[in-house]
Amino acid sequence: MLRISKITDYGTLVMTRIATRPERHFSAAELAEGLGLGLPTVSKVLKTLARHGLVNSLRGAHGGYNLARPASAITMAEIIDALEEQPFGLTECSASAGVCERESDCRIRVNWLHINTVVRRALEDVSLADMAEPAHAVRHEHPLRGPDSRSKQTVS
Amino acid sequence: MLRISKITDYGTLVMTRIATRPERHFSAAELAEGLGLGLPTVSKVLKTLARHGLVNSLRGAHGGYNLARPASAITMAEIIDALEEQPFGLTECSASAGVCERESDCRIRVNWLHINTVVRRALEDVSLADMAEPAHAVRHEHPLRGPDSRSKQTVS
DNA sequence: CTATACAGAACCATTTCGGTACTATTTAGG
DNA sequence: CCTAAATAGTACCGAAATGGTTCTGTATAG
Numbered sequence: 110m111l112r113i114s115k116i117t118d119y120g121t122l123v124m125t126r127i128a129t130r131p132e133r134h135f136s137a138a139e140l141a142e143g144l145g146l147g148l149p150t151v152s153k154v155l156k157t158l159a160r161h162g163l164v165n166s167l168r169g170a171h172g173g174y175n176l177a178r179p180a181s182a183i184t185m186a187e188i189i190d191a192l193e194e195q196p197f198g199l200t201e202c203s204a205s206a207g208v209c210e211r212e213s214d215c216r217i218r219v220n221w222l223h224i225n226t227v228v229r230r231a232l233e234d235v236s237l238a239d240m241a242e243p244a245h246a247v248r249h250e251h252p253l254r255g256p257d258s259r260s261k262q263t264v265s
Numbered sequence: 266m267l268r269i270s271k272i273t274d275y276g277t278l279v280m281t282r283i284a285t286r287p288e289r290h291f292s293a294a295e296l297a298e299g300l301g302l303g304l305p306t307v308s309k310v311l312k313t314l315a316r317h318g319l320v321n322s323l324r325g326a327h328g329g330y331n332l333a334r335p336a337s338a339i340t341m342a343e344i345i346d347a348l349e350e351q352p353f354g355l356t357e358c359s360a361s362a363g364v365c366e367r368e369s370d371c372r373i374r375v376n377w378l379h380i381n382t383v384v385r386r387a388l389e390d391v392s393l394a395d396m397a398e399p400a401h402a403v404r405h406e407h408p409l410r411g412p413d414s415r416s417k418q419t420v421s
Numbered sequence: 422c423t424a425t426a427c428a429g430a431a432c433c434a435t436t437t438c439g440g441t442a443c444t445a446t447t448t449a450g451g
Numbered sequence: 452c453c454t455a456a457a458t459a460g461t462a463c464c465g466a467a468a469t470g471g472t473t474c475t476g477t478a479t480a481g
Contacts, residue, residue, distance in 0.1 A: 111269055111345065111384075113355050115439065125373055136457065149441050156459060169448025170456040185380065189267065199269050217281055220396045224341065227387040228267075231380055240376045271470065292426065305472050312428060325479025326425040350468095 111199070117192040119146060120154050124188060125241050127164065128180040134173030154192065161191035180241065186232035198225050267355070273348040275302060276310050280344060281397050283320065284336040290329030310348065317347035336397065342388035355381055 122144055127135050141151040155174050159166040163183060164174045176183065190197060200221045278300055283291050297307040311330050315322045319339060320330045332339065346353060356377045 111267065111349060111353065111355070112351065112357065113267055114437095115357075118356055121373060138457085147440070150439075152458080153440080159458085160460095166458060167448085168446075168456095168458045170454095171449060172447080172457045174458090193267060195268065197267065199267070200274055201268065201271075217277060217396050220391065220398075224387055224391055227390075228384050231383040231387070235376065235380055240373050242376075270468095294426085303471070306470075308427080309471080315427085316429095322427060323479090324425095324427045324477075326423095327480060328426045328478085330427090 113189060114193060116150075116154060116157075117189055119144075119150065120158060120188050120192045121185070121237075121240060122146075123151060123154055124158070124163070124176075124180075124183070124237055127174060127176055128237055128241055131176055131179070134167055134171075134175050136173040139173070158188075158191055161187075163187060163191055176237075180238035181236050183237040184233045185235045185237070185240065186229060188237070189232060197229060199228065200225075269345060270349060272306075272310060272313075273345055275300075275306065276314060276344050276348045277341070277396060278302075279307060279310055280314070280319070280332075280336075280339070280393055283330060283332055284393055284397055287332060287335070290323055290327075290331050292329040295329070314344075314347055317343075319343060319347055332393075336394035337392050339393040340389045341391045341393070341396065342385060344393070345388060353381070353385060355384065 123140055126140055126144060137152040137155050138148055140146075140155070141148040144151065155164065155166070158164045159174065162177055165177050166172065166174050186197075200218070279296055282296055282299060293308040293311050294304055296302075296311070297304040300307065311320065311322070314320045315330065318333055321333050322328065322330050342353075356374070
């Protein structure tokens with residue numbers, strides 16, 4: 110639920126690792142070894158990332174992968190988009206067609222879209238370079254809301 | 266993925282419907298009928314919501330459910346927390362124990378936590394009342410960047 | 422005391438997910 | 452050339468999660 114798949118999780122690990130040495134190529138086997146993951150799995154992740162243009166692949170002996178762009182120019186949103194099958198969005202809406210059509214007329218949907226936008230922007234705001242950096246790299250003002258304040262009743 | 270479950274989706278529909286008439290009680294059957302969903306399913310959702318204190322239940326003949334609090338005091342985060350089993354979080358980290366421990370020392374994790382916080386705050390910022398309102402009701406500044414704007418925030 | 426309605430747990434079918442295997446293609450190097 | 456190394460792509464399978472239903476129990480109105 111509201112959780113990225115393991116594949117995507119592995120993807121961030123792999124990408125972060127590759128980002129540590131922009132100059133060289135990493136073979137799938139080397140990455141699997143270094144990260145303690147299965148070779149087939151890492152290989153699958155890398156293929157997908159390559160297909161989406163996030164890493165360059167070099168085939169043949171001495172081949173391997175490296176970042177297609179500087180780590181600072183790759184966002185978490187892109188990595189997630191590449192590795193998750195379904196298109197981005199917290200709700201489906203369309204799938205259960207026939208539900209939303211009914212009398213409620215689904216004004217809810219509009220607000221879900223807004224929530225989606227916020228979530229997505231959060232993911233676009235974090236670059237791969239940020240992920241490799243210790244914490245402070247991620248811009249982040251309000252560490253957590255205070256327990257109060259909510260329910261201020263919007264009233265745009 | 267990165268998608269809420271259908272149960273949670275139904276939950277928002279049900280809650281929104283109940284919120285339209287704070288004074289009266291809705292039976293599960295009535296809600297199911299009105300939303301075009303299966304009775305057992307709606308019933309299950311309502312039971313869960315009741316168990317988490319988001320709705321009050323009245324048993325017996327002429328029983329039913331109503332909101333435990335005003336719609337403006339119930340957040341989407343609460344609804345999601347109630348209906349999704351697993352605790353909130355985009356990553357698991359702990360599960361694949363042994364992976365993160367390795368040399369990379371998982372600085373990544375720290376940044377995932379930050380992303381989580383931002384996502385969660387987005388969900389806490391939207392009340393049930395907002396969901397029922399047409400779009401503009403959802404406050405929607407830039408939760409991540411704007412250092413100013415919402416600076417009233419207890420930042421303890 | 423009966424009909425209505427919620428409470429809770431258990432259950433099953435289907436889908437999704439994680440992981441593996443297999444075949445084909447590309448390239449370096451002797 | 453020919454072989455070894457390495458990626459590309461597809462297909463497959465077992466396990467877990469999900470969605471949905473059913474059944475039994477309890478409370479309450481009339």
